[in-house]
Amino acid sequence: MSLEVCFAGRVGEFDLDVAFRAPGGITALFGPSGAGKTLTLRCVAGLDSPATGRISIGDSVLFDRKAEIDLPPRERGLGYVFQHHALFPHLDVEGNIGFGLRGMPRSDRMARVAELIDLVGLGGFEGRRPSDLSGGERQRVALARALAPEPSLLLLDEPFSGLDDEIRWRLLDELLQLHRRTGVAMLLVTHDVEEVRRLAHWLVRLRKGRVVDEGLAAELIPGRAPAAERTSRSDGDR
Amino acid sequence: MASLATLLALVTGVPLAWLLARRAFPGKDLLSVLVLLPMVLPPTVLGYYLLVVVGRQGLVGRLWEMAGLGRIVFTPTAAVLAAFVAALPFVIRAAQGGFEQVDRTYEEAARTLGWGEVGIFLAVTVPLAWRGILAGLALGFARAVGEFGATLMVAGNIPGRTRTASTAIYDAVQGGRLAEAHLLALLLSIMAGGVLLFIGRIGRGSRW
Numbered sequence: 001m002s003l004e005v006c007f008a009g010r011v012g013e014f015d016l017d018v019a020f021r022a023p024g025g026i027t028a029l030f031g032p033s034g035a036g037k038t039l040t041l042r043c044v045a046g047l048d049s050p051a052t053g054r055i056s057i058g059d060s061v062l063f064d065r066k067a068e069i070d071l072p073p074r075e076r077g078l079g080y081v082f083q084h085h086a087l088f089p090h091l092d093v094e095g096n097i098g099f100g101l102r103g104m105p106r107s108d109r110m111a112r113v114a115e116l117i118d119l120v121g122l123g124g125f126e127g128r129r130p131s132d133l134s135g136g137e138r139q140r141v142a143l144a145r146a147l148a149p150e151p152s153l154l155l156l157d158e159p160f161s162g163l164d165d166e167i168r169w170r171l172l173d174e175l176l177q178l179h180r181r182t183g184v185a186m187l188l189v190t191h192d193v194e195e196v197r198r199l200a201h202w203l204v205r206l207r208k209g210r211v212v213d214e215g216l217a218a219e220l221i222p223g224r225a226p227a228a229e230r231t232s233r234s235d236g237d238r
Numbered sequence: 239m240a241s242l243a244t245l246l247a248l249v250t251g252v253p254l255a256w257l258l259a260r261r262a263f264p265g266k267d268l269l270s271v272l273v274l275l276p277m278v279l280p281p282t283v284l285g286y287y288l289l290v291v292v293g294r295q296g297l298v299g300r301l302w303e304m305a306g307l308g309r310i311v312f313t314p315t316a317a318v319l320a321a322f323v324a325a326l327p328f329v330i331r332a333a334q335g336g337f338e339q340v341d342r343t344y345e346e347a348a349r350t351l352g353w354g355e356v357g358i359f360l361a362v363t364v365p366l367a368w369r370g371i372l373a374g375l376a377l378g379f380a381r382a383v384g385e386f387g388a389t390l391m392v393a394g395n396i397p398g399r400t401r402t403a404s405t406a407i408y409d410a411v412q413g414g415r416l417a418e419a420h421l422l423a424l425l426l427s428i429m430a431g432g433v434l435l436f437i438g439r440i441g442r443g444s445r446w
Contacts (some may be wrong), residue, residue, distance in 0.1 A: 047346050073349040080350040086343040090365045100351030149352060 009051025316361015
């Protein structure tokens with residue numbers, strides 16, 4: 001399923017004019033700080049609204065100014081991993097992961113939460129509060145929470161910033177494995193070329209609120225690390 | 239009476255505090271001045287305004303009587319009303335501060351997880367702002383117990399009906415019953431000290 005984004009206008013203090021697609025797999029939204037990457041991601045999620053344009057995934061239209069469609073975030077069916085995770089401090093790991101599963105019968109919800117805890121390897125941490133977790137553990141909870149409602153696309157805003165290198169490379173690898181196991185498409189905001197090299201299949205380069213380059217990551221960024229080579233692009237499409 | 243007034247202040251004050259903390263709307267500045275005004279107005283002025291509104295010639299007072307509920311002034315209802323108006327600004331101020339400290343990203347995260355605004359308010363915002371709300375309730379309660387001037391004007395000081403601890407002290411001193419005044423004053427002081435101790439503890443406790 002392919003995400004197609006095309007919008008323009010002032011969002012808050014920022015002037016955006018972007019058009020790109022994310023064909024599935026892992027797409028990196030790459031650029032220096034101040035390029036409008038996070039804002040673009042927020043517009044895709046519905047947390048901000050651009051003045052004009054259209055955003056669609058496959059056949060479903062999330063936003064179309066002309067047709068007066070602007071789905072609220074809760075109806076877009078997307079997962080969002082925030083830069084500092086934004087885990088609910090008053091809920092434990094289970095409560096956080098199950099937060100998006102409201103409306104599911106309790107037994108199904110608990111089964112799904114257990115499945116996700118298993119997926120991200122957090123067995124034994126069910127009752128911990130976010131304040132008692134390490135940076136890496138928090139990140140895994142944030143991923144599991146966003147994946148719980150089975151989003152059609154996972155949006156990640158600089159998920160590896162503020163982590164030291166050793167943990168960062170490990171988490172990067174984990175994310176890649178998660179991608180392979182769930183097959184969920186990802187749109188990843190990053191300013192780090194190494195992250196693009198290791199993770200991305202498709203690359204969208206952003207500068208000053210404009211798309212300057214778009215294409216296969218392997219062709220735009222030479223010298224890709226073997227980690228990314230191991231996944232073929234097709235296993236992210238669904 | 240003070241408990242009832244505090245409860246009323248909770249039910250009206252917390253949503254108002256959220257509005258003031260989170261939404262932009264026309265007349266916001268005016269509203270925030272209005273709700274805080276009872277904090278700085280002389281209690282007699284407050285009592286006078288209440289009389290104008292709920293008195294037998296006042297709009298609310300007349301509607302109340304037409305509805306067959308009798309008069310408001312010089313009843314326990316009036317005492318609760320005076321205490322409520324006095325407590326409200328304290329609840330609103332503290333709760334507003336509590337809400338403003340809640341990082342909006344938590345609310346955004348809930349939005350991306352399929353939640354609507356009312357659910358987010360109850361499941362995310364209020365639990366994260368509870369310190370401020372609780373502190374406001376404690377202060378509001380203390381203020382409600384201590385309310386004197388406005389109470390005297392709209393509710394009077396009728397033994398067994400509208401006499402509050404504060405008006406009873408005044409009455410006891412006027413009547414030369416100093417032992418009674420001593421005792422009541424001591425009780426109120428202990429309560430006020432307890433409230434401050436309580437607020438201090440919420441401020442210091444573990445974060446959640």
